[in-house]
Amino acid sequence: MSLKEKILSSYLAFEDYLEDDSPIHDLRNKAIKTFESHGFPSKKEEAWKYTSLNALLKEDYSIFPKKETTIEFKEVRKYFLHEIDTFKIVFVDGVYSSFLSSTTHDGMDICLLSAALSKDKYKPVIETYFNKVAKEDSLTSLNTAFAKEGAYIYIPKHKEVQKPVEIINFYTGSETALMLQPRNLIIVGENAHIQIIERHQSLSENAVLTNSVTEIFTEKRAFVDYYKIQNDLPSASLIDNTYIKQERDSVCSVHTFSFGGKLIRNNLNFYQYGEHCNSILKGVTILEEKQHVDHNTLVHHIAPNCESHQDYKGIFDDNSTGVFNGKILVEKDAQKLDAFQQNNNILISDKATINSKPQLEIFADDVRCSHGCTIGQLDDEAMFYLRSRGIGEKEARALLMYAFANNVLESVKIPELKKRINKLIANKIGVSLGFNL
């Protein structure tokens, strides 16, 4: 039985188990049909030309974990931003862990999607927002069909959330192979502020494939800073589908730090519906061995007087491969736009690959769109400069890579997180120099 067949038959069992009056029951049925007719994407599709899921799909994934596993906080403490107080929404093998979490309903909701889907008082919100910005492609539809758990965040207007929210998904390896469909719904009200950190972390060598969908709605003048930390084990793969709908004067930034995992595909989609929106997309990718990371971004400019900034840096060693496919789509009405896209890559080994493809579709006539892409090695002159000052070849190389990647960190607004990522980058590159850049 292929994975697709297994999923389709599991859906029947899943439907039986669900309560009939779920507000998204019809959506699920529709979504599974979309998945059934399209199946998993193949390299024949333009958007998947450089990323093949074939090897991943051969695993015999469990669609539902058979047993609940508990983990001790001390085992996983290092994956939390434990230096500071945070809200935490934690899942273990797809199941909410109240023990590891720290949620709130005090003047805002930072809690669970399962609760929001089952309680009547959330019904109007679910009907207004759930699956309203997500694309109806096959992978998103697959997630929608099985969506039952994830983070639910609702921040009412004028509320500034005082501490960051961590959404962490742990996989214990209780199944030999597990496929998960986490679903997050985040609504940030007018003039509200929030910072969110998302992380997927496998704790065993058993295979896991996560197909996650996150919908974020930023209302007027809302500020959202979203950080994705992708530093998983070589047994873990992730397809991240994130959709952001921005209303006027809102600012939303997404930083994606991809250092580990087997295969990662980031489908990051911004839709600017109101004037004076600002979308910021930044990424640092540092890969080795046979890792593969594909950044597939879309910024859809619909309203005038908006901005978008994309800055992705990649360092590729060994046989690793990277893909950057950045699309900027400018509608006819999106005049006076300032859109910027930059993708810089360094290839360390002869066998590493980067496919970088900027895509600009512009239907407005008064816009400023710029893009740049570089693929290179480390600059010989810079190497000589550092070495002539007594810095050894290995350290000079590390220092240059560190500086190259570190540039993106400037816009990380949580100091403790910045420090953490700084350290991750230093470890990844093998810098042992005693300084903080």
Added chain:
Amino acid sequence: MLKIKNLHASVEDKDILKGINLTVNPGEVHAIMGPNGSGKSTLASVIAGKDEFEVTKGGIELEGEDIKELDPEERAHKGVFLSFQYPVEIPGVSVTNFIKTAINETRKAKGQEDMPAAEMLKKIKEKADLLEIDRKFLSRSLNEGFSGGEKKRNEIFQLAMMEPKLAILDETDSGLDIDALKIVANGVNKLRNADNAVIVITHYQRLLDYIVPDYVHVLMDGKIVKSGSKELAYQLEEKGYDWIKEEVKA
């Protein structure tokens, strides 16, 4: 200090240096002048160990030791410092962190402990004051967005911090106005002592009014064709290089 014997060097099979002989003793200042493309910067880079150039013949000795095969960092550890004509911009690394790294890596190579933080700070302050460098400047990314003059001043700041035995100043005067030139020259002069030496590469005699050379050498087509006292620099300023060409031909 430095003994260069019959040095030949090429890049991509093109000969640039064609038999250089030069001896620099401790406490001396040597100026190397010459027209564009004569090989001045190549000589500086070859002494510092840039691997783009291949030494095909001859040798470079520093304090009696052949350094021809050493890596650039090893030469730096032995006390060679090159002030770059075009310092490289390195975004993301501050001037302070760069110089701390350079000093501590050099100490590590010599088997010494890192310089204590307080001592480092004191030294940075002292040398920054010497070169009239604003403290804010030190936290900026190395050379990024610096003016030509700022870059050169920063090179001399690094020189002051590293305290090398042999300093090679490759066109340090280009891009400097007269005030900056005086500050830089004053910085270099303060660092001079009986145990170190300076090679000044320049097009113009102007810098040599402030860093006064013991010897002036004229480099042409990869060879030192004439050597003399500081008076030679005035002659070159006045008459150009053509008369030397004639002399060489004759």
